[in-house]
Amino acid sequence: MALGALALALVIRLGLGFMRGATDASIGPGRRLAWTLALALVSGLALVAMPVLGYFAGAGLVGVATALLLGERRPVLGVLVPVVIAGIVTLGARWGLHIPLP
């Protein structure tokens, strides 16, 4: 009962607050929310694929998606840089920190 009341209060407040926004005047075009949810979806897909493809591929995919959704259109900066960062992090974690990455 108490949990239900808390969930209801949270949902109502979230709905009202999200439309108004904490800092911005309004929610703006719906596509901004779509970009955000697209990143969440790509990150989820990368996580599903991570046990098969490995951390490097999964993290690289998340990095590239983030760069592209943040508006980077140059292939070197939008694709190559995130892939290089994912590579450095993978090598550093595996050989430097001895983390058994997937």
Add this chain to the structure above:
Amino acid sequence: MLWNAFLSLLDIWVLVAAVTGIVTGIIIGAIPGLGPTMAIALLIPATFSMQPIPAMILLLGVYQGAIFGGSISAVLLNVPGTPSSAATAIDGNALARRGEGGRALRIALYASVFGNVFSCLVLMLLAEPLARFALDFGPAEMTVLMLFALQVIVLFGGGSRLDALIMVLVGICAGVVGLDPIDGSPRFTFGSFAFESGFQLIPVLVGLFAMSEVFIQVFSRRSETGDPEIPDLKPARVSLLDLWRMRAILVMSSVIGTFVGILPGIGSTVPAFMSYNLARSRSKEPETFGAGAAEGVAAPEAANNAVTGGALVPTLALGIPGDAVTAVILGAFMLQGLAPGPFLFKNHGVEVYAIFEALLLSSLPTVVFGLLLFRVAVHVIRIRPQHLFPAIAILAALGAFSVNNSLFDVWVMLGAGLLGFFFRRSGFPISPLLIGLILGHPFEQSMRQALLMSGGSLGVFVDSPIALGLLGLTGVSLATSVLFSLREKRRDSE
């Protein structure tokens, strides 16, 4: 104990950790949008293979460095790198616009170091006696203490109290997930084995502070507007005499920062503005405030850096974090096997005092690297979100995975990130959620233990003088908050 602690600092890796932490902190703090909380959460995996002393010195160095680093973008861009630097931006940027950016940054640096040294001394003096006192606490006293802490966060954390209350309750509910602490039955696990150990703190932290920021950046992405205009940094000097003239305001701001920092949930923004207002009211030339007064930079910087030591007092002595950053630091201490709370000083006294002494001694490298990094930070500020946040997303996935080498934790991080995005976008404060999550489980455990011992009688919570005193404090803080609200309403209506 103090000498043994000092001897344990005579290790090259301690020096490397301190310098790395401070430099990383200054650079990360200078970048608007990245704060000490995110920086520490993302760096925790790097400390897994380290000894506890250098590991904690690295993370606390990041904390110290980032609070000062926030003033760099506040002074040069009028964009506070951390919320606590907002007060610094008022006069710091005014000084920078009239060609005295270098002087403003030096004043900010020296005031930061002063506040830090002061609060470290208070931390060394207060934390151990407080922990010794807390050794007498039983489950009933711990329950009332945690209730007091949660209430202070709701009442005085700033913003809407209802929002803060909802967030604390959401955090406590999240802390309930997993096995029952008394009878071991699964709760809210939905039949999943992975849920039985509950939500791990670090993946939730990384999600709430790092991944949610990535989502917010994607949501509010702006078209390229060119490089920000940064004023020239001309050579400048701040003499000891200049600092001596500001001694009273430095001491008072440090006192405010330290003692407000000890109270849970208030953070470093409130004391920074309190000190700024105090400096203006005490000044012989109050009209210079807002137009580039040196005291207007020194006061908030001394205060927001003094919060670092103050906030560590309840975190280490009682296991109750004061704000989001100390909640992350609490998680890092636990991962290093140094569980904060009354027994920390008893079981790991040498390690804890070594960390305190390192915090004090790291003032020297903070000054040196602070002075060297002004010009580097100017370039760092120019990094665009589309080049920075892919790296944050990649590191967030690693940070969450590395806690238990489990992909489940990465899912938790992603979920917390999305939830954090919706909460932050809607104006909910995140710190109460985090502190509710940390305190939820021990709060429930202590309360149920106390009730089991008393055979279900609530009288156990008023039986001891300590519990009674803490209940009195809870009542006083509630009454104070109600009085403040009534006074504000009356003032608004006039």
